[in-house]
Amino acid sequence: MSPHSRVASGLRLRTAIGLGAVASSLSRALRRGDGQVIGGRVVLSACPDAFGRLTARRHVTFVSATNGKTTTTRLLAAALRTAGPIVTNLSGANMPAGMVSVLARTPDSQTPAVFEADETYLPGLLAQTPSATVVLGNLTRDQLDRVGEVAMVARRWRTAFADHPALAAVANADDPHVVWAASVLPDVVWVGAGQPWRADAACCPECGAVLRFDDTDWSCGCGLRRPEPTWWLDGDHVAGPSGRYRLDLALPGRANRANAVLALAAAARRGVTPERALAAFREVASVGGRYQVREYAGRRLRLLLGKNPAGWVEMFDVLAPAPAPVIIAINARAADGRDPSWLWDVPFERLAGRLVVATGERCHDLAVRLLYAGVRHVVAADLAAPWPQELGDAGSPGGPPLDLVATYTAFRDWLRRTGGDTDVR
Amino acid sequence: MSVDPNLSRGAPGRGHPTSEVRIVTVFPTLLGTYGDGGNAHILAVRAQARGIPASVIRVDPGDAVPVEADLYLLGGGEDDAQVAAVELLRPSALPQAVERDAVIFAVCAGFQLLGHEFPGADGRPVAGLGLLDVTTTRLSRRAVGELLAEPTDATPLREPLTGYENHAGATTLGAAVQPLGLVRAGVGNGTERAGHLVEGAVQGRILGTYLHGPALARNPELADHLLGLVVGRPLPPWPQPEIEALRAERLAAAGWRR
Numbered sequence A: 001m002s003p004h005s006r007v008a009s010g011l012r013l014r015t016a017i018g019l020g021a022v023a024s025s026l027s028r029a030l031r032r033g034d035g036q037v038i039g040g041r042v043v044l045s046a047c048p049d050a051f052g053r054l055t056a057r058r059h060v061t062f063v064s065a066t067n068g069k070t071t072t073t074r075l076l077a078a079a080l081r082t083a084g085p086i087v088t089n090l091s092g093a094n095m096p097a098g099m100v101s102v103l104a105r106t107p108d109s110q111t112p113a114v115f116e117a118d119e120t121y122l123p124g125l126l127a128q129t130p131s132a133t134v135v136l137g138n139l140t141r142d143q144l145d146r147v148g149e150v151a152m153v154a155r156r157w158r159t160a161f162a163d164h165p166a167l168a169a170v171a172n173a174d175d176p177h178v179v180w181a182a183s184v185l186p187d188v189v190w191v192g193a194g195q196p197w198r199a200d201a202a203c204c205p206e207c208g209a210v211l212r213f214d215d216t217d218w219s220c221g222c223g224l225r226r227p228e229p230t231w232w233l234d235g236d237h238v239a240g241p242s243g244r245y246r247l248d249l250a251l252p253g254r255a256n257r258a259n260a261v262l263a264l265a266a267a268a269r270r271g272v273t274p275e276r277a278l279a280a281f282r283e284v285a286s287v288g289g290r291y292q293v294r295e296y297a298g299r300r301l302r303l304l305l306g307k308n309p310a311g312w313v314e315m316f317d318v319l320a321p322a323p324a325p326v327i328i329a330i331n332a333r334a335a336d337g338r339d340p341s342w343l344w345d346v347p348f349e350r351l352a353g354r355l356v357v358a359t360g361e362r363c364h365d366l367a368v369r370l371l372y373a374g375v376r377h378v379v380a381a382d383l384a385a386p387w388p389q390e391l392g393d394a395g396s397p398g399g400p401p402l403d404l405v406a407t408y409t410a411f412r413d414w415l416r417r418t419g420g421d422t423d424v425r
Numbered sequence B: 001m002s003v004d005p006n007l008s009r010g011a012p013g014r015g016h017p018t019s020e021v022r023i024v025t026v027f028p029t030l031l032g033t034y035g036d037g038g039n040a041h042i043l044a045v046r047a048q049a050r051g052i053p054a055s056v057i058r059v060d061p062g063d064a065v066p067v068e069a070d071l072y073l074l075g076g077g078e079d080d081a082q083v084a085a086v087e088l089l090r091p092s093a094l095p096q097a098v099e100r101d102a103v104i105f106a107v108c109a110g111f112q113l114l115g116h117e118f119p120g121a122d123g124r125p126v127a128g129l130g131l132l133d134v135t136t137t138r139l140s141r142r143a144v145g146e147l148l149a150e151p152t153d154a155t156p157l158r159e160p161l162t163g164y165e166n167h168a169g170a171t172t173l174g175a176a177v178q179p180l181g182l183v184r185a186g187v188g189n190g191t192e193r194a195g196h197l198v199e200g201a202v203q204g205r206i207l208g209t210y211l212h213g214p215a216l217a218r219n220p221e222l223a224d225h226l227l228g229l230v231v232g233r234p235l236p237p238w239p240q241p242e243i244e245a246l247r248a249e250r251l252a253a254a255g256w257r258r
């Protein structure tokens, strides 16, 4: 690039960022979300290589997975912050526009970045940050109409990783698709984070044969097998090269312990000790509103995100025990996936003995599923109306909160309805 | 149809009560990506609701496919899984079960693999089981969205068929099959017969379709038709407000007008 064109393109980036800031504040003034993503889009359309230019001098870590990427990003960001400032994206703003908008507002060009990355956008992002670190959790069925089938996503990851051998990876050894994709990289720290949901890994991603699963181990005749992990989840402990530590998290459930082990291994790569990382993890009590208890129309609700079968199978242990009722909100907008037939992959039979309130735009799909599961339910398309009588005084002040599990956009609606995303980052 | 009741129901004394409907869900880990596993459960519940005992037998890769069951279900799956499934089914008892007049209900990838040929992951044709006179090639654009079809007279069905499709198959019907429905919204088989875009295939007691949702959750009449084929008589009505509400909503969403 000639000195002249370098000046010109530097100007172009600065102009683009200025335009983006104007768009962001306009969008906020017009009350269209927080404006971040719109600002980022404006920057990208004026300067398509903005992401690469804004990350040229900083270390970038991408966290990607079907489930747990937001939480893992939050935990990793908390751990890395113990060593100095970092840049990270708002939960859910996990496409390039969301990242560019955060970077454009960072005062310097060297602060390390930790980004949650949508699994379909990861390959495109890596093309602009070829020496990033990738933290890879799991690949399972989700939004099949938009994301595509799991094997297809894994193929795209593997191709992108093969194109960028300077990437460093921290990857889940218990997910065959993740292993197959990451194993083309020379530098991988394997983590035994577990993967209770196996229905998407029936076939070997390398040769197509039926994979052998044996307790926690898996392998294929072609040679693809579970790599020996450096760090692994062991009940409520994490074990690794420097010892065994108790995972004393504020976040509930096995899935969050798995997220924590991945974050701990990624933090260790960046020089943060397990002790310091674990202390930072304990301060994270909610992620983008998840697990928060909010008041709504005289009841206390604990907000939970349940958006696909792999996530749901880990949800049953997080719910208040039976006979506590549960509200389940199902939408099928673009960000949820337009096809809610995944409800039939969730063992809702496990909710027998409770009352379920079916709500959301696709509450009838859920009601039919619950009918066949033999789970007592009421349908309330709109919960802004009076609470269903069958709920009794569940969630009333003074008692335990009422669990509300929602798909992605239904969760966002409930968050907005109960005061917005108030997470501190 | 003529079926030896002892053959199709299992002879007494072989461990099965003569009246039990035995439903086999074939390789749900390979052919169950789109919630089609629900179909087996729905059939069992709907049979039991009419006082007909029913059981679901799950067959995983490595298990033998039973020869003497009544109803076999195959669902949708990814390309590699579809090829793995057809290779496991080629030497299995499924073709024998068809000869024995078992009822087969196959969705999407399961539908394609019952035919003569379908495209594998690399696009090259893979030989199917040849149990259904259909051949599948690639659609130029993946069919994703609501699918609405009006039943043909290949079955006694009267109500519109509703579902969600997500596939890249263009399925051409041979002379031995009838389409299950005429497409009113969506793509279905992606091929025409007599100037109509058609959906699914019916050949004797084998039914194939591109309807997910799962199909039998959204189309109770279709579920009861399959059970009726097994027990040899139509089933009494079993109206459920949840199902009526779901159908009304989905039919309206797909723009259904009689």
Ligand SMILES: [Zn+2]
Pocket: A204, A205, A206, A207, A208, A209, A220, A221, A222, A223, A224
């Ligand atoms: Zn293999």
